[in-house]
Amino acid sequence: MDTPLKNDRLLRALRREPVDATPVWVMRQAGRYLPEYRATRAKAGSFMALAQNPELACEVTLQPLERFDLDAAILFSDILTIPDAMGLGLSFAQGEGPQFARPVRTRADVERLGVPDMETELRYVMDAVRVIRRELAGRVPLIGFSGSPWTLACYMVEGEGSRDFATAKAMCWNDPALAHTLLDTLARSVSAYLIAQAAAGAQALMVFDTWGGLLGPTAFREFSLRYLSQVVAALKANVHTRDVPVILFSKGANAHLVEMVDTGCAALGVDWTIDIGDARRAVHGKVALQGNLDPAVLRASPDVIRREVHRVLDSYGNNPGHVFNLGHGVTPEVDPEHVKVLVDEVHSFSRLLRAT
Numbered sequence: 001m002d003t004p005l006k007n008d009r010l011l012r013a014l015r016r017e018p019v020d021a022t023p024v025w026v027m028r029q030a031g032r033y034l035p036e037y038r039a040t041r042a043k044a045g046s047f048m049a050l051a052q053n054p055e056l057a058c059e060v061t062l063q064p065l066e067r068f069d070l071d072a073a074i075l076f077s078d079i080l081t082i083p084d085a086m087g088l089g090l091s092f093a094q095g096e097g098p099q100f101a102r103p104v105r106t107r108a109d110v111e112r113l114g115v116p117d118m119e120t121e122l123r124y125v126m127d128a129v130r131v132i133r134r135e136l137a138g139r140v141p142l143i144g145f146s147g148s149p150w151t152l153a154c155y156m157v158e159g160e161g162s163r164d165f166a167t168a169k170a171m172c173w174n175d176p177a178l179a180h181t182l183l184d185t186l187a188r189s190v191s192a193y194l195i196a197q198a199a200a201g202a203q204a205l206m207v208f209d210t211w212g213g214l215l216g217p218t219a220f221r222e223f224s225l226r227y228l229s230q231v232v233a234a235l236k237a238n239v240h241t242r243d244v245p246v247i248l249f250s251k252g253a254n255a256h257l258v259e260m261v262d263t264g265c266a267a268l269g270v271d272w273t274i275d276i277g278d279a280r281r282a283v284h285g286k287v288a289l290q291g292n293l294d295p296a297v298l299r300a301s302p303d304v305i306r307r308e309v310h311r312v313l314d315s316y317g318n319n320p321g322h323v324f325n326l327g328h329g330v331t332p333e334v335d336p337e338h339v340k341v342l343v344d345e346v347h348s349f350s351r352l353l354r355a356t
């Protein structure tokens with residue numbers, strides 16, 4: 001567990017310290033675009049069987065690191081493990097999104113929910129963290145993660161994926177007190193989950209607020225940001241997490257970057273709809289930024305990918321605190337060779353930038 005890191009670029013960049021080259025990892029770097037992932041998933045039988053088997057979860061976590069010169073590993077799991085552990089009955093139909101057998105709609109549904117026990121109901125996640133740390137043997141840091149309270153509430157109330165999560169939003173308008181009870185239970189669960197992952201060995205923590213951008217400015221502050229702040233405050237107050245960098249990613253919420261800095265997070269994820277140089281100026285270099293290449297660029301030719309990598313690196317400039325990533329997850333039809341082009345170009349071009 002105490003093996004020194006051979007590659008600490010990610011952690012240095014998150015602390016806004018100098019690095020020899022910009023660190024890079026890719027959201028959803030383990031996933032369906034990799035044939036070896038599809039093979040392991042077939043062997044496991046289902047997505048949840050894969051996620052609940054620590055040895056197989058470790059195998060797929062390491063697969064992208066065998067192919068690409070990545071600067072971080074991310075735990076192979078899912079944000080929906082918490083609602084599953086709360087008893088909602090999660091399943092993934094083949095080729096389709098998540099579904100809950102028992103969505104949360106009424107006050108009785110919300111009041112039934114408790115904070116899951118991390119070392120029993122979610123032990124498989126902590127076991128996966130421990131196995132991955134052992135197998136990584138200090139090659140790169142391991143990122144743990146959770147969904148944000150708001151994004152988890154979206155799936156729990158809706159009962160499945162959605163374009164607009166209109167049922168979840170309706171709860172916020174029709175019964176805000178009920179929405180707040182649910183979000184508070186989720187914030188306490190997310191905090192306990194991230195603390196347990198750090199205690200098990202996660203070296204950085206990311207919170208995915210994938211659906212934050214569905215909310216207007218006032219609702220974003222009330223139903224998303226407030227609970228992100230609650231989570232970061234809980235992590236700062238805990239001995240396992242007070243020194244572990246936290247990355248907050250609210251997709252589609254670029255208008256709120258400055259307010260998000262006030263949570264006390266180490267870094268903000270940014271999607272591709274803002275120039276990363278503008279985002280850096282907006283936050284006055286007070287946090288690191290992670291992003292923000294449009295994932296659709298990976299469907300273009302290697303020359304276009306290199307040019308777009310240069311554009312993002314040039315825009316951030318020779319400033320501390322950049323973690324290169326996509327602005328959202330890599331999609332299943334992407335050619336893995338294109339991910340290799342991206343990763344190698346980030347390292348070589350960022351070295352060049354530092355030399356000039």
Ligand code: 1CP
Pocket residue numbers: 026027028029030031032041047074075076077078079080092095096097098145160161162208210329
């Ligand atoms: O068919 C399959 O094999 C399942 C596809 C899949 C994968 C590869 C799912 C189901 N989850 C995952 C892994 C996963 N999910 C990771 C692993 C680590 C890595 O990045 O390599 C992570 C970090 C997540 C996080 C996640 N799950 C988010 C937040 C990030 C994002 O992409 O915005 C969300 C919204 C989910 C929900 C979810 N789980 C799976 C799917 C297909 C979805 C999206 C459902 C929808 O469309 O709403």
